[in-house]
Amino acid sequence: MNNIVNMAGFVSAEFEQILNQIYFAVPNWKWLILIAGIVALYVIRPFFQSFLKSLKSTKPFQSDQVFMNHFLNLEVEKGISWAVLALVGMILVENLELTINMEKYFLILLKVFLAFNVIRVIYLSMDSLGYVIEQWAEKTDSSIDDQLAPLATKTLKVLVILIGFLVVLQNFGVNVTALLAGLGLGGVAIAFAAQDTVANVFGTITILLDSPFKLGDRVKIGDVDGTIEEVGFRSTRIRTLYNSVVTMPNSVVAKEKIDNLTARNNVFRFRTVLGFTYNTTEQQIEQFCQEFKYHLKQDPTVQQDRVTVVFQDFAESSLNVLIAFHYQIPDPVMEADIVQSHLNMIQIV
Numbered sequence: 001m002n003n004i005v006n007m008a009g010f011v012s013a014e015f016e017q018i019l020n021q022i023y024f025a026v027p028n029w030k031w032l033i034l035i036a037g038i039v040a041l042y043v044i045r046p047f048f049q050s051f052l053k054s055l056k057s058t059k060p061f062q063s064d065q066v067f068m069n070h071f072l073n074l075e076v077e078k079g080i081s082w083a084v085l086a087l088v089g090m091i092l093v094e095n096l097e098l099t100i101n102m103e104k105y106f107l108i109l110l111k112v113f114l115a116f117n118v119i120r121v122i123y124l125s126m127d128s129l130g131y132v133i134e135q136w137a138e139k140t141d142s143s144i145d146d147q148l149a150p151l152a153t154k155t156l157k158v159l160v161i162l163i164g165f166l167v168v169l170q171n172f173g174v175n176v177t178a179l180l181a182g183l184g185l186g187g188v189a190i191a192f193a194a195q196d197t198v199a200n201v202f203g204t205i206t207i208l209l210d211s212p213f214k215l216g217d218r219v220k221i222g223d224v225d226g227t228i229e230e231v232g233f234r235s236t237r238i239r240t241l242y243n244s245v246v247t248m249p250n251s252v253v254a255k256e257k258i259d260n261l262t263a264r265n266n267v268f269r270f271r272t273v274l275g276f277t278y279n280t281t282e283q284q285i286e287q288f289c290q291e292f293k294y295h296l297k298q299d300p301t302v303q304q305d306r307v308t309v310v311f312q313d314f315a316e317s318s319l320n321v322l323i324a325f326h327y328q329i330p331d332p333v334m335e336a337d338i339v340q341s342h343l344n345m346i347q348i349v
Contacts, residue, residue: 037092041085048084052077071128079121086114112168119164126156151233196251200234203250207231212258220259221248267303267328272343275318285311285321292323301327 056072093106130153213219217228219238226240236253238246276285289309296302296309303326312322 034096041088045081045085049077049081052080067128067132070131071125074124076121076124079117083114083117086110115168123157123160126153126160199251200249203254204233206254207250213260217260217262219261221253221256267326269326271324274321274323280319296325301329
């Protein structure tokens with residue numbers, strides 16, 4: 001195809017000669033076809049984009065296919081139309097038989113354009129995947145995964161960009177393996193520096209899978225007692241009883257013993273050891289135990305099958321009586337008042 005097909009009868013010999021002349025690397029007719037093809041594709045693209053948009057409006061997928069229905073609600077037709085345009089442009093360039101260097105540079109440009117739009121569409125699809133994750137999180141009892149779902153979507157988007165960038169480099173002939181190996185020493189240093197961050201991320205995953213607590217629960221973790229306020233990828237924030245906020249790394253939270261006080265279902269334990277002087281008689285101690293048991297039987301909040309009021313032991317300077325029982329109240333805030341009322345009753349008895 002070094003010369004244009006004989007067009008005698010359609011154009012003059014002078015014009016045909018101009019078309020076959022080479023002013024810049026290739027005959028003029030190839031430049032004409034290349035420019036006309038680019039213009040035609042650019043003009044056709046909006047119509048193709050409108051066609052894709054109208055096709056989306058027909059809702060070709062069933063209502064239970066959450067991912068695809070959400071994906072089609074995004075503006076993906078723009079990226080898809082540009083990607084198709086780049087593919088057709090690559091076919092046009094390869095069939096025009098340009099010089100090796102010209103074809104190489106045109107194809108590199110079109111490949112970059114194609115890769116950008118493919119990554120763009122996949123990047124948008126992560127919003128749909130994130131939407132599916134959020135729908136799943138809403139169905140679970142834990143509220144922690146509701147908070148982590150948006151973070152998971154952002155992480156997936158970052159991975160799409162990184163993997164897409166590496167794939168583009170690989171397609172352009174860059175040895176990605178050698179590149180990553182060359183960054184190995186720096187990666188080792190970064191790994192050492194980021195080992196706490198990695199540990200916290202795995203701690204977050206452990207918390208998410210085990211669900212030892214949810215937002216709003218009162219917990220004891222180590223020496224921290226308070227309400228779970230926020231769980232992030234790196235740390236957990238706890239609002240203490242002093243109204244301060246303690247930030248604990250998730251790696252620490254995952255390893256510590258977690259006492260979930262909210263899991264008591266508003267059932268609390270009262271336990272105290274009451275000391276009597278050694279001049280107290282056995283009958284007086286027995287009378288106290290009977291009267292206090294009677295008092296507890298009159299209290300509807302006390303669980304009667306879990307009441308213990310008995311003589312415990314002979315201490316160095318006192319006769320000890322163990323008082324232990326469980327009671328249920330509608331609001332944990334009332335705990336202090338209930339404890340005080342029982343202590344007052346002990347004094348009265």
